[in-house]
Amino acid sequence: MERPLTQHIKKDGSVLTLEEYEKVGGYSALKKALKSTPDEIMEMVKNSSLRGRGGAGFPTGMKWSFVPRGENTVTPKYLVANGDEMEPGTFKDRLLVEGNPHQLIEGMIISSYAIQATIGYVFLRWAYHVAAERVEHALREAYNAGYLGKNILGSGYDLEMHLHTSVGRYMCGEETALLNALEGKRANPRNKPPFPQVSGLFGKPTIVNNVETLCNIPHIIANGVDWYKQISKSPGGGGTKLYGASGRVKTPGIWELPLGTSLREILEVHAGGMQDGYKFRGALPGGASTDFLTEDHLDVAMDFEEVPKAGSRLGTGTVIVMDDKTCPVGMCLALEKFFAQESCGFCTPCREGLPWTAKILLALEEGEGKMEDIDHLTYQTHYMAPGNTFCALAPGAMEPLQSALKYYREDFEKHIKEHRCTYR
Amino acid sequence: MAEEKIISEEAYREIEEMFHHVPKKSATCIEALKVVQKYHRWVSDERLKELAKFLEMTPHELDSIATFYNMIFRRPVGRHTIHVCNSVSCWIMGYEAISDYLKKKLAIDYGQTTPDDRFTLLPIPCLGACDHAPTMIIDEDLYRDLTVEKIDGILENYK
Numbered sequence: 001m002e003r004p005l006t007q008h009i010k011k012d013g014s015v016l017t018l019e020e021y022e023k024v025g026g027y028s029a030l031k032k033a034l035k036s037t038p039d040e041i042m043e044m045v046k047n048s049s050l051r052g053r054g055g056a057g058f059p060t061g062m063k064w065s066f067v068p069r070g071e072n073t074v075t076p077k078y079l080v081a082n083g084d085e086m087e088p089g090t091f092k093d094r095l096l097v098e099g100n101p102h103q104l105i106e107g108m109i110i111s112s113y114a115i116q117a118t119i120g121y122v123f124l125r126w127a128y129h130v131a132a133e134r135v136e137h138a139l140r141e142a143y144n145a146g147y148l149g150k151n152i153l154g155s156g157y158d159l160e161m162h163l164h165t166s167v168g169r170y171m172c173g174e175e176t177a178l179l180n181a182l183e184g185k186r187a188n189p190r191n192k193p194p195f196p197q198v199s200g201l202f203g204k205p206t207i208v209n210n211v212e213t214l215c216n217i218p219h220i221i222a223n224g225v226d227w228y229k230q231i232s233k234s235p236g237g238g239g240t241k242l243y244g245a246s247g248r249v250k251t252p253g254i255w256e257l258p259l260g261t262s263l264r265e266i267l268e269v270h271a272g273g274m275q276d277g278y279k280f281r282g283a284l285p286g287g288a289s290t291d292f293l294t295e296d297h298l299d300v301a302m303d304f305e306e307v308p309k310a311g312s313r314l315g316t317g318t319v320i321v322m323d324d325k326t327c328p329v330g331m332c333l334a335l336e337k338f339f340a341q342e343s344c345g346f347c348t349p350c351r352e353g354l355p356w357t358a359k360i361l362l363a364l365e366e367g368e369g370k371m372e373d374i375d376h377l378t379y380q381t382h383y384m385a386p387g388n389t390f391c392a393l394a395p396g397a398m399e400p401l402q403s404a405l406k407y408y409r410e411d412f413e414k415h416i417k418e419h420r421c422t423y424r
Numbered sequence: 425m426a427e428e429k430i431i432s433e434e435a436y437r438e439i440e441e442m443f444h445h446v447p448k449k450s451a452t453c454i455e456a457l458k459v460v461q462k463y464h465r466w467v468s469d470e471r472l473k474e475l476a477k478f479l480e481m482t483p484h485e486l487d488s489i490a491t492f493y494n495m496i497f498r499r500p501v502g503r504h505t506i507h508v509c510n511s512v513s514c515w516i517m518g519y520e521a522i523s524d525y526l527k528k529k530l531a532i533d534y535g536q537t538t539p540d541d542r543f544t545l546l547p548i549p550c551l552g553a554c555d556h557a558p559t560m561i562i563d564e565d566l567y568r569d570l571t572v573e574k575i576d577g578i579l580e581n582y583k
Contacts (some may be wrong), residue, residue: 088511088550119445126495127551129564167454168494170549184446184453186492202447214568246513246554253555288512288550318554326516334515338549344492 003256004219005212005240009099015134021102028149031220033110034155040135041114041221048228049238054082054173054210055286055315057237057304066197067115067205071372077117077208080182080373081108083124083131084166084173087287088338089320092242093211095254097124098129100215101138105161105266107214109147110221115207123178124238124371126168128147135163160337170342174391175208177344186348189391203407212242231407234260234303241314243302244390245271246322264298266319282407286315287395288335291403292322309401327423328408329415333361339397348395349419353384357401364412367419374412378405431471435463436478451477453489457496458552466497494548502537504582507548508560514550517557529579542582 008016008024020391033041046061067077071388076156081104085093097104124132139161142148150158169187171177177343179201182370185323220228229238237259244254250272257266263285274280282292285302290299291312293300301309307314322331328355340354357380360373381402384394405412415420429436436458441454442452453475460467467490476486476512488499490496493557497505508523530538530545556568567578 028521083554086550089551090511090550091554094552109427127566129566157571160445164455165458166493167458167496168548169492181454184451184489186457186489195484244555246515246553252557278520284512319515320513320554323435331512334510334512338511342549398485423469 001259002239003102004231005096005242006099006254008103008254009095010224013218014266015098016100016102016103016140016182017136018145020325021100025104025222025278026102027145027220029222030106030109031153032148033113034153034157035223038114041110044225045114045217045220047225049236050213050220050228051215051237053216053303053317055087055134055213055289055313057238057314060209060213061190063107063197063209063236064111064207066195068198073104073116073164074204075114076204078119078121078201078204079108079115079117080121080123080175080178080201080208081211082173082175082178083122083128083211084178084359085125085128085211086168086170086173086342087289087318088335089284089318090244090287090318090341091246092137092244092254092316092318094128094131095242096211096215097128098134101131101134102142103215103218104135104211105138105142105147107217107297108161108417109142109152109159110217111155111207111209111214116164116273117205117207120157120159121184121201122161122163123182124165124168125161125172128165130307132163132165139163153249154297169344171344171393172213177391178208181208186344188344188396206370232259233350234258234301234305236303237304241302241317243270245321246318247283248275248323248330249321249327250275251287257364260301262298263293263302263319263352266302267298267321271319278325280321281324282328284315284322284400285312286319288320288338289399290315291399292407294407312399319380326422327365327409327421328404329361329364330421332404333358333365335400336361336397339393343393347390347394348390349384349389350397353380356380356393357397364415365421367415367421369412369416369419371413371416371418374405374409374420377401377412382403408409427515429474429484431460431474431478432463439478448489450481452484453481453529454493457490457493461497464504465503466500472498478546483524489577501544504542504563505544505546506544506560506562507551509549509551509558510547511550511554514558515555521572522558522560525575528577543579549570 050060053353094375179186195311196206241259251309297310336358368371381398439456476483
């Protein structure tokens with residue numbers, strides 16, 4: 001089984017140096033790319049059917065193709081690696097950045113070349129101190145080796161690259177909010193259109209791609225489109241996916257597997273099944289803002305088409321497992337408290353609705369719930385549904401709640417009838 | 425008489441270096457707030473006003489940004505900040521026991537600082553180490569697979 005993104009990442013947690021990366025073929029894809037035209041690179045990425053790994057799954061090549069190209073376009077153009085990774089339960093980009101920062105940088109240089117960007121940013125979340133140090137060091141190495149700066153490897157192409165470490169807000173993961181943060185503003189989302197591809201960072205054409213997405217690029221260029229499609233199990237998209245599991249499983253962790261691997265294989269084979277004394281009750285398949293899946297859905301293929309058919313989303317592909325001794329109401333409270341705190345406060349349904357939701361759930365947990373609270377919670381899931389809010393934060397926050405109300409309704413009712421949390 | 429600056433000269437030099445790759449000075453304000461914090465631990469009203477002037481912003485503009493982000497401290501913090509992850513995976517894996525123990529041990533609640541100025545206790549969303557939950561971060565050091573028994577020993581590292 002091929003694991004292009006993680007095969008060279010060391011088990012002891014230390015970083016792959018530039019020398020080690022070059023020894024295993026690192027930066028050879030860049031050399032190859034610089035001999036092609038930007039349009040040829042874009043065409044290859046389009047044909048590879050790579051889809052964004054940050055959660056939304058938008059086709060990467062198509063996203064790039066909206067950037068104005070040619071002689072008389074606006075400059076500078078920007079490329080940003082989104083390493084904000086603040087989706088609770090998600091810890092995949094950390095592994096990629098800490099383990100092999102040059103893979104990300106190479107992916108960013110090739111992607112920048114494809115859209116003819118001349119400035120790149122690595123946007124990392126505050127908490128990733130080790131990752132930040134390693135990126136900083138790797139950027140220096142890349143400059144010294146001639147992979148960054150003026151006239152890269154004699155190609156005539158110039159690219160500078162900087163690291164920005166965030167000061168902590170979940171909103172920064174949303175691409176337009178991230179651009180505001182990079183401009184030194186509050187991380188509120190922006191109106192779309194105009195899309196960042198046309199008017200992004202400082203009003204210039206900008207591509208924001210997730211870290212994992214960008215790490216795929218060197219491998220597509222090096223090994224070709226056919227290879228890339230064939231390492232996936234999913235008809236709808238190419239490549240591998242970093243899947244993870246947390247919660248009361250025997251061996252929580254991250255695994256690079258073919259896109260479309262089943263939830264059952266991830267949880268039973270790679271995560272080793274449930275810890276002794278705990279039973280599987282449900283899971284959020286792709287981070288905090290995805291709908292619960294239950295035992296009935298274990299055979300779902302974890303890709304962009306099949307997970308929605310089961311009523312959820314692939315999201316980030318990092319699974320949060322709920323066991324039979326964990327209270328679904330309490331879990332929803334932990335989730336909604338997070339979303340309420342991280343709402344940027346810009347639009348009313350999110351700013352007001354999320355704290356209201358969290359308050360109701362707290363009342364249920366403290367034994368003060370009333371039967372009509374279930375209707376109120378249901379109302380909130382409609383009130384903050386897609387289309388009613390400015391960005392995807394609140395609709396995402398409603399996904400675990402709406403599915404918990406469907407699958408674990410008896411738990412909500414029991415909390416109300418018995419005036420207590422029945423798991424304590 | 426020249427007005428005395430309350431933000432250190434080293435901090436100003438670091439901030440100035442960032443000006444060259446942005447179209448306007450205010451674009452560096454988040455980084456600049458971080459630099460002020462590095463030298464002065466937290467951002468007081470006076471420092472905020474002085475920094476705003478330097479970045480060609482109004483104090484209100486800069487404060488709207490300083491108060492938006494979780495990791496900019498607009499109130500004094502102790503020598504060390506303890507951030508306990510309270511997000512879903514850590515919550516499932518026993519965050520509450522860790523949190524209760526820390527509060528009892530330090531005899532403070534979230535948002536408070538110990539009287540000896542040693543620790544400030546704060547909640548933090550997901551630290552991205554969910555396969556090793558529960559977790560916390562002290563200053564810049566991540567602690568994983570926490571148990572109540574481990575905490576006393578960890579705190580000893582911070583004086």
